[in-house]
Every structure is written in structure tokens, then in C-alpha cells.
Amino acid sequence: MAPKKKARVSERAVNSGKDDGETASPVKQKVGDKRKVSAESGKSKESSESPGSPHYCHWLMKSEPESRFENGIDVKFGIEDLKALSNQTSCWDGVRNYQARNFMRQMKEGQLAFFYHSNCKEPGIAGITEIVKEAYVDHTQFDKKDVHYDATSKADNPKWSMVDVQYQRMMKRFLPLSELKKYHLQHRAKGGPLKDMALFTRARLSVQPLTTEEFDFVLSLEDKEPLRT
DNA sequence: GCCAACGTTGGC
């Protein structure tokens, strides 16, 4: 996810395999992209998601704020890195997990996503980004030099998508995973908005949805004293 | 650095 270069939450993973969800979702083209998307190429599926699946409008996206080298390439990309880019905007490339990809394909312009710092000293929610461009082809899947190159993905049927996110703001205070987890456990025991939060129930997913209740509750923590116990 | 959890691969 970097504006034009950078990495995200290494979601590397040997992909290939069946496309679980939909077929190439309506890759929304934007200016500059010459490839004409032949009007859905007649696919019937398109924005799949089972009919019954709730449609989310808030997200959490993980990225690593500390240096880590993968094939000689540093995958570091924390919220400060996003903030430093021109336009404070970056594409979120490198996602190589079908569920995470499918969630990105559901994202709509204007929606908000928590920027989560993972695989670091203090994991947790650092800030908020806005989705500024809906899912389109992740070019890094075709780049042999890229850490997330996918030899099994073909140009005429790309497997991986990405969205563009723009820095919105830092959390008023960093929200550590440890604190969120305390709430999660508490809510799981006695009920509460974080009882089913994906961060804990689907720990390895790098792009995950939040219900409005979850999102609002997390936001409310900004104004509270850090939970201790 | 360890390792639990879990997604993916591939044999059958």
C-alpha cells in the first residue's frame, strides 16, 4: 500500500487456488486507467457477498509500522508513512488473502477504516483513514520484483485487488490491542459491542469489517482513560 | 524467537 510503492501487511501467502468469492468484482476504473472494463464482461456474479451477508461500512486494516525485510525489501508502512505521502494517500496493495480481498471489494468511497499497527512493539489502532478509491487491480501481482508477485495470476483475470486510502487523522490516543482485548473479553462475558469483534474472532485477517456499534464503541474509547486492570 | 491458530496445498 504505498502510493506507488510500499508494502502493507504482508499478506503474502502462497495464493493461487480457487477464487472463493466472486469473480473479478466490478473493478472500478478511474481516470488514467486505460483498460476498458468491458461492461462487466457479462459476469453474473459481481459484487457477490451472499445475499444474506450484512453489508459493512466500517473497516480495520492492518499494516506493519516497524521495519521487517521480506526478500530484501522493507515492508514497513505505519500510519506516519501514510501521513508523509503526497496527498496522504496510498494504494493498499499486497493483500493476498481472499477474505481480506473480498472485504476490500466491498469498500465504498467515503467509508472509514481504522489503521491498525501489527507485528510490532505495541500493536493497536493508531488512526483513521478514508477509502478514496474503490477496488481496482493490484498491479503488484504482476510485478516479478514485488514481494507479493503472484505467478498464478493472469493479466486477463487478475486475482488481487486494492483500494486507495487517505490519512484522515490520528486517534486522540493510541488504542492498544491489549486494551481492546480487555473490552472484548469483558463484553464476551457480560455482553457488549466488542464481543464478536473480528480483531479477536478472526485474528489473522488483515482487512476486516466492523459493525457500526463496534466502530462507535472503539471511537468512544479515545475520550476515556486507558483501561487498566 | 516461540508457537497457536488457521488458511492453503495437494495426495488420494
Add this chain to the structure above:
DNA sequence: GCCAACGTTGGC
């Protein structure tokens, strides 16, 4: 299409 082996994620 099952499922064991394998590989990755990511907290600790």
C-alpha cells in the same frame, strides 16, 4: 471432496 502436511500471521 476429505484431510494431513505445510506455511503464514502476528501476539507475546
